[in-house]
Amino acid sequence: MTRVVTLKIDDIDATGREDETVLEVALEHGIQIPRLCALEGLTPVGACRLCLVEIEGTGRLLPACTTRVAEGMVVKTNSERLRKYRRMTIEMLFAEGNHVCSVCVVNGRCELQDLAVRLGVDHIRIPYLYPKRAVDASHERFALDPNRCVLCTRCVRVCGEIEGAHTWDLMSRGIDSAVITDLHTPWGESDTCTTCGKCVQVCPTGALFEKGMAVGEMTKRASFLATLAASREDGR
């Protein structure tokens, strides 16, 4: 049987089941923690490092999305140190790709942009890397603009875990990492893609988008995921 535990998050007394993560319990108590890779309904991977929190008694910072709650835990989600690291992480993402909001389909509805505003990233101190990345518009309905990709791997996970197609994957490593379809064949030629569009809806930026959209016209609808994941859980 799962036990219920009590803990403190940002001085708020909170309760959670012991199989819940710090992020889940924080959200249930109205505490927002910045994140880009975590999404309800997908396996957490702890990759973006935005949701790192301070937990009393552990010397290091831990990702809220993968850390389970425990009795008596004392969590700080918004210290000056964490805010500084989060701003640097966002700066790193902007400097890594080619993010030009003014020409982007999700301008105004972008999770990366929202976080930058929320965290007060008003300039980028880190040198831009200006990588050369080719757009893949070979699919009939969707397109991939890797210039806007933050490598959160939501597309990889939703395709493998929910749709079961495993069209998306990663190639190369380090700063050269990239999401690919099948064995790096053009998306339009993929023989595993079911054109379900889940990857497009969960993508936090304009990296994956529906064709035929102009600047700021695309709204992502990732809410299907939680419902789908929950009903599958019930079915089991």
Place this chain on the structure above:
Amino acid sequence: MAIDTVGALPDENGKQRLIVLEHAGKIDPEDIEAYMAVGGYATCSDVLQSMTPAEVIEQIRNSGLRGRGGAGYPVGLKWSTVAKAHGSQKYIVCNGDEGDPGAFMDRSIMEADPHRVLEGMMIAAYAVGASRGYLYVRAEYPLAIKRLKHAIKQAEKHGLLGINISGTPFSLSLQVRLGAGAFVCGEETALLASIEGRRGQPRPRPPYPAESGLWGCPTLINNVETYANIVPILREGAEWFASIGTERSKGTKVFALSGRIARTGMIEVPMGTTLREIIYDIGGGIPDGRTFKAVQTGGPSGGCIPAAHIDTPVDYESLKQVGSMMGSGGMIVMDDSSCMVDVAKYFLEFCMTESCGKCVPCRVGTAQMYGLLEKISEGRASLDDLALLEDLCDMVANTSLCGLGQAAPNPVISTLRYFRDEYMAHIVDKTCPAHVCPVSRKEAVR
């Protein structure tokens, strides 16, 4: 056949103590009979016949042995965690993915005395209750792989591996798995992912492999040198082992000496031996009449220790205190012809190209830090760049997902700590004191 493996460097002043390397270079590594002739597999069969798993763990715990892969986690504690973990299937893994630049200890052990590693694993598997195991060896070590595979076959033929070993209920099967050229696969969770056939990327811990490792089962993972220490501990007793070394670091450590030193090669010294004894008494000092400048320990995760700290004893705590770490045992000696900015750049380039790309700080941070070091070495950097470099060091060290990213800034941090004047020379005076960096070539043209 001829014994073509290398043992430890000659011990002229009695500073070395060969425990792990006792057979290296002395017996034929491809002949199990040769290993048995020097007492091989006798310890394992004694253990199986006369000791309970709990007694074995007790011995290892009392010996004070700490993991030789770098972090120095108490081995007995890890074993008892795996032994206590719930699960009908448990695994044992040997980490032979040695990849630090200038490190060749594990390679030499696997090539020179493969049965010693297997015997250590067998005892460990018995102690924690594992029935299957893997030796994860990097593909760049073909001779080590060949010898381990051969050793496993021989051990199976002699009834030392397989079902009901030595007539006891204990069974164990071992397999060799090849690493495919990624340094990060030496990180335990990435290594396990790689064995499972997935992309070799680390995942956040907890859960630790001791609780949830290979295919979700409790898994014991230790380094090659750690397993090579098991047989002597059980043969000679925990007290004997604990009498060697310092208060908190027991036993001996194998190091790979390289760089600007008269004698390069493998050495094995008791913990607590000073860097001076290693470099001058065993290594023969600095050749060509040059002066000693620094020694790099711990590979890309470690740091540079300057001449002022040459009397530091090598043990886990002391090395950490001077800004480096034990690491797996690479030791690169540098003289006054080395530029410390260039050294930091070299190690950071290594971390950058070996970053798996999963987490943002390591993927982007190492590339940015490398870019700044390049700027410094070319004489294009400002003091603002240095401030940004230090901010990045702090952020990458504290926010990266695994040990690779967390330790990647160490070479920069330690060289900044001891050789800040060299950085300033590049940035302010636009000159490289050792005449190594591109900035000094520009100087010559000017």
